[in-house]
Amino acid sequence: MNAPTYTLDEASRDYPRVTEVLEYVGDNWRDHPDLDTLATLAGLSPHHFQRVFSRWVGLSPKKYINALAHGTAREAMADGASVLDASFEAGLSGPGRLHDLFIAHEAVTPGDARRRGRGLSFRWGLAPTLFGPGVFLIAPRGLSALAFADPDEASAFADLEARYPAAEFVRDDALAREWADRIFVDPGDKPIPLALYGTPWQRQVWRALLAIPAGATTTYKSIAEKVCTPKASRAVGAAVGANPISWLIPCHRVLAGNGKLTGYHWGVERKRAMLAYEAARR
Structure with missing residues (x-):
């Protein structure tokens, strides 16, 4: 059974x-x-x-x-420690299976972003996720935002609405639930379309986030080295913080230079939970 x-x-x-x-x-x-x-x-x-x-x-x-x-x-x-010094109880890897996530990264023009959503029609709704209640913002081309209802649903939606103040919003919890199931229950092998509205710099940083494997972490400085220069760490941090799509664009995998879990828009405790969930399945 x-x-x-x-x-x-x-x-x-x-x-x-x-x-x-x-x-x-x-x-x-x-x-x-x-x-x-x-x-x-x-x-x-x-x-x-x-x-x-x-x-x-999963463990x-x-x-x-x-x-x-x-x-x-x-x-x-x-780092050179002996087996005796680094001894541990072995053979206890996680039983969970690994799901590869395929994302089709669809961006829009800077002009679209400057119009602050004028002419755009979004559907939004609330649905459960692995990491608490999620607020989904869906454009005709794909998912535009995935946030979490902290401290409440109204605050989470207001945060997303402020990104596109001139857009039209229609609530559709049933559609949000469909997206939640597609992302967290049965991702399958088809790309998950994302309709991203951001500056060219932000989209460049978000693409770098997509390259971080599940279960791995990196630093703001490392991302800056890939997209520009190590001196751009602060600007990278701002772009990471502006990421509208949690989990799928994995800004939770970026740590401070000292390895601490800092700077996550939806809470350090959620960032820790996401990393633990991925590590258990790696």
């Missing part, structure tokens, strides 16, 4: 508990906190927490903590 499907509604509901635990584990994994400790933090029984965490992350809590240890040990050995 096949296991029950884990729906987007369930994943969105579980997201707050899981992210709180991921933050704690990120600070304390070297102590190998046990299942009871993590379950208490989540406010669930150990059995229920094990099920919730494993379904959302059990123990395997996820061992994956963090494995990555740290691998880096230590690459």
